[in-house]
Amino acid sequence: MSGALVFLLLPLAPLGVTAQQPVAGRLSGHVDASVIAAVSALADSAAARGLPIDPLVEKAIEGGAKAAPSERIVAAVQAVFARLGRAQQALQTVTTQPTTPDVIAAGAFALSAGLQDAHVQDVARACGTRYSVDEALRVAGTLTALGVPPEETVALVRQTLRSGAKERDVLALPGRLQAELARGATPAQAAAGLARAAAARANAPAQSGGPPRVPPTSRRP
Amino acid sequence: MTRAFHPLVKRFLDGELRLADLPTELHAEARLAERLLGAVDRAPVTLSGLESRVMAEVRRRATAPRRWWQRLGDPWEIRVRLRPWILAPALAAAAALVLFLTRSQPTAGPVAVAAPESVFVRFVLYAPGAHRVSVAGSFNQWDATAAPLARSGAAGVWTATVAVPVGQHQYAFLVDGRHWVSDPGAPTVDDGFGRRNSIVSVAAAGARAL
Amino acid sequence: MGTLTDGEVVRAVLAGNIEEYAELVGRYRDRYARFAARMLGSADAAEDAVQDAFIRAFEQLRQCRDPDNFAGWFFLILRNRCLAERRRTARTGSSTDAAAVPAAEQADGPVVQQERRRALQQALLELTPEQREVFVLKHVEDLSYEEIAGRLGASIPSLKMRMHRAYDRLRERLKDVL
Numbered sequence: 001m002s003g004a005l006v007f008l009l010l011p012l013a014p015l016g017v018t019a020q021q022p023v024a025g026r027l028s029g030h031v032d033a034s035v036i037a038a039v040s041a042l043a044d045s046a047a048a049r050g051l052p053i054d055p056l057v058e059k060a061i062e063g064g065a066k067a068a069p070s071e072r073i074v075a076a077v078q079a080v081f082a083r084l085g086r087a088q089q090a091l092q093t094v095t096t097q098p099t100t101p102d103v104i105a106a107g108a109f110a111l112s113a114g115l116q117d118a119h120v121q122d123v124a125r126a127c128g129t130r131y132s133v134d135e136a137l138r139v140a141g142t143l144t145a146l147g148v149p150p151e152e153t154v155a156l157v158r159q160t161l162r163s164g165a166k167e168r169d170v171l172a173l174p175g176r177l178q179a180e181l182a183r184g185a186t187p188a189q190a191a192a193g194l195a196r197a198a199a200a201r202a203n204a205p206a207q208s209g210g211p212p213r214v215p216p217t218s219r220r221p
Numbered sequence: 222m223t224r225a226f227h228p229l230v231k232r233f234l235d236g237e238l239r240l241a242d243l244p245t246e247l248h249a250e251a252r253l254a255e256r257l258l259g260a261v262d263r264a265p266v267t268l269s270g271l272e273s274r275v276m277a278e279v280r281r282r283a284t285a286p287r288r289w290w291q292r293l294g295d296p297w298e299i300r301v302r303l304r305p306w307i308l309a310p311a312l313a314a315a316a317a318l319v320l321f322l323t324r325s326q327p328t329a330g331p332v333a334v335a336a337p338e339s340v341f342v343r344f345v346l347y348a349p350g351a352h353r354v355s356v357a358g359s360f361n362q363w364d365a366t367a368a369p370l371a372r373s374g375a376a377g378v379w380t381a382t383v384a385v386p387v388g389q390h391q392y393a394f395l396v397d398g399r400h401w402v403s404d405p406g407a408p409t410v411d412d413g414f415g416r417r418n419s420i421v422s423v424a425a426a427g428a429r430a431l
Numbered sequence: 432m433g434t435l436t437d438g439e440v441v442r443a444v445l446a447g448n449i450e451e452y453a454e455l456v457g458r459y460r461d462r463y464a465r466f467a468a469r470m471l472g473s474a475d476a477a478e479d480a481v482q483d484a485f486i487r488a489f490e491q492l493r494q495c496r497d498p499d500n501f502a503g504w505f506f507l508i509l510r511n512r513c514l515a516e517r518r519r520t521a522r523t524g525s526s527t528d529a530a531a532v533p534a535a536e537q538a539d540g541p542v543v544q545q546e547r548r549r550a551l552q553q554a555l556l557e558l559t560p561e562q563r564e565v566f567v568l569k570h571v572e573d574l575s576y577e578e579i580a581g582r583l584g585a586s587i588p589s590l591k592m593r594m595h596r597a598y599d600r601l602r603e604r605l606k607d608v609l
Contacts, residue, residue, distance in 0.1 A: 058359050059413065062391075065363035066401060068414045076413030109389070112410050138389050138422065145408030145420055171424055174408065223606050225599040234598055235569075235576075235591070256609045257601060260547035261570050266464040268478050272456045275485045282490065283449045 052101035106134035110141035147187035163202035349377030358392025438499035554604035
C-alpha cells in the first residue's frame with residue numbers, strides 16, 4: 001500500500017495532555033494508599049528531572065489490575081523510574097535531537113526489553129538528525145523482545161538506517177523479522193539476514209519496485 | 222535440482238509456440254510442460270451468499286453513524302490462520318494477534334484531525350478450556366472488564382476487536398479472571414510482576430509494525 | 432430495458448442509490464472468486480477476501496477515478512487484499528493448505544490428475560506472490576501478457592521473467608507427480 005507512513009507516538013492519548021492531573025486521582029481505586037503515596041513521590045521526582053510520568057502511573061495501574069502485592073507494585077514502579085533515569089542520562093550525552101519525554105520513554109522501553117545503556121546510545125547515534133530517535137528505540141526494543149541479541153539488534157538498526165531506509169522500512173523491521181522466524185530462522189540468524197539485505201540495498205542501484213527479498217539464511221552467497 | 226525448462230519450452234508454455242514448432246528432442250520436455258499446465262485448476266469458484274453478506278454490511282455502513290476513528294480510515298481486516306505452534310497442546314496457549322490497517326489514502330471528506338488516531342485491532346486467543354477471556358493493556362488502563370473476548374465460530378477460539386490508539390502498547394489476556402497469558406509469538410517484555418507482557422505497535426496510515 | 436454500464440451503476444450508488452451496488456457484486460463476484468481461490472489456496476480464504484474487497488470498494492467508491500473501469504479498479508483492491516493475507520499467514524506444513532484446496536469435481540477422473548492438481552495448488556502457494564499472480568492470471572484467468580501488464584502496471588519483460596521462474600520452480604516441486 002502506498003502513502004506516507006506516520007508513526008505517531010502519542011502518550012496514552014488524553015492523559016499526556018492532562019499530566020497535571022494529580023497522580024493520586026489517576027491511581028485512586030486502582031491501588032491502595034501506600035502505593036499511591038510512593039508513586040506520587042516518584043512522580044514528583046520524575047517531573048522535577050524532566051522524566052515522563054505516565055509510564056510510572058501505567059505500571060502502577062497495571063500492578064493493581066494484576067492484583068500484585070503493594071510492595072511489588074512499588075518495586076516495579078521504582079524499576080521503571082530507574083530505567084527512565086538511565087535512558088535520560090544515556091541519551092542526553094549522545095543525541096543531537098532533543099531528549100523529550102517521549103524519547104526518554106522509548107529509551108526506557110528499550111532498556112526494559114534487554115538492551116543496555118550503550119546499545120541505546122548506539123541506536124540514538126545512528127539516527128543522526130534524520131531519523132526519529134524514539135521510533136528507532138522502540139523498534140530496537142521490539143526486536144530484542146523478539147529474541148534478537150542486543151548486539152545484533154543494534155547492528156540491524158544501524159545497517160537499516162545507513163542504507164538510507166525510509167521511516168516505514170525501519171518500522172517494518174519487527175514484522176519482517178517475525179516472518180523470518182516463522183520460516184524457522186533463529187532471531188540472530190533472521191536479524192543477520194535482514195542486515196545483509198539492507199547492506200545489499202545500500203550497494204545496489206534503485207530497485208525495480210517491490211520490497212527486497214531477504215535471502216534465505218541457508219543459501220550460500 | 223531439476224533442470225530448468227528450455228527457453229523454447231518456456232515460450233511453448235507461454236502459448237507463443239506450438240508443439241510442432243519445437244525440435245523433436247524437446248518434445249518430451251514439452252509434454253511434461255503440458256502435464257504441468259493440465260494440472261491447473263480452472264474450475265470456476267462459486268461464492269454463494271456473498272451478495273447478501275456484502276449488501277448487509279454495505280447497508281449497515283451507509284446508515285450507521287460514523288465514529289470518529291472510522292472517519293479517519295476504514296479498518297482493513299486481515300484474518301490470519303492460527304500459527305501452528307499454537308495448536309500444540311498447551312492449556313493457556315495464546316494466539317496470533319491480527320491488526321487492522323487503516324487506509325493509506327487520505328479520505329475525500331472531512332477528517333477529524335483533532336482526535337488522536339486509532340486502529341482497530343483484533344485480538345485472537347486459542348483457549349479451549351476457558352470460560353471467560355478478556356484482553357487488558359495500556360490502551361484500556363489494564364481494565365480486565367473493558368474488552369471481553371467472545372467465542373468465535375472455530376472451536377476454542379476467542380476474539381475481540383478493540384480500537385487501539387496509535388503508538389506502542391503492552392497487553393495480556395486474562396483467562397477466567399485468574400490467569401494472565403501473553404502471546405508466545407509476539408515480542409514480550411518482563412512486566413515486573415513475574416510475568417511477561419506482549420507488545421503491539423500500531424502505526425497510522427497503511428502498515429503495521431510489531 | 433438495457434443493462435446499465437458499470438459506470439452508470441457506480442454513479443447511481445454514489446448518488447445515494449445504495450442497493451444498486453448489489454448489481455456490481457453480482458457481476459464480478461464469481462469472476463474474481465477463482466483468482467482469489469488460486470492465490471490463497473482455499474475457497475474459504477477466497478470468500479473472505481472477495482467479501483472484504485467488495486466492502487472496501489464500496490467504502491472507497493468515491494475514489495474510483497474511472498467508474499466505467501470498476502472491474503479493473505476492483506481487481507486491484509482484491510489483489511492487495513490477497514497479497515496482504517499471504518504476508519500474514521505463516522507457512523504452515525503442506526497438509527493444512529493441501530486439505531483446504533478445493534480440487535475440481537473429478538468423480539470419474541484419474542487419481543493421478545487429482546494428485547497433480549493438488550500438488551500444483553500447493554506449489555503455487557510456495558511461489559512468491561508476484562510469480563503466483565502472473566501464473567494465475569495467465570493460466571487460470573487466460574489473460575494475455577498485454578492484458579496482465581495493463582492490469583498490474585508492470586512491463587511485459589518483467590512479467591515473463593517472473594513467469595519463467597515460476598515455471599521452473601513448479602517443475603521442481605512437481606517432479607514426482609508429472
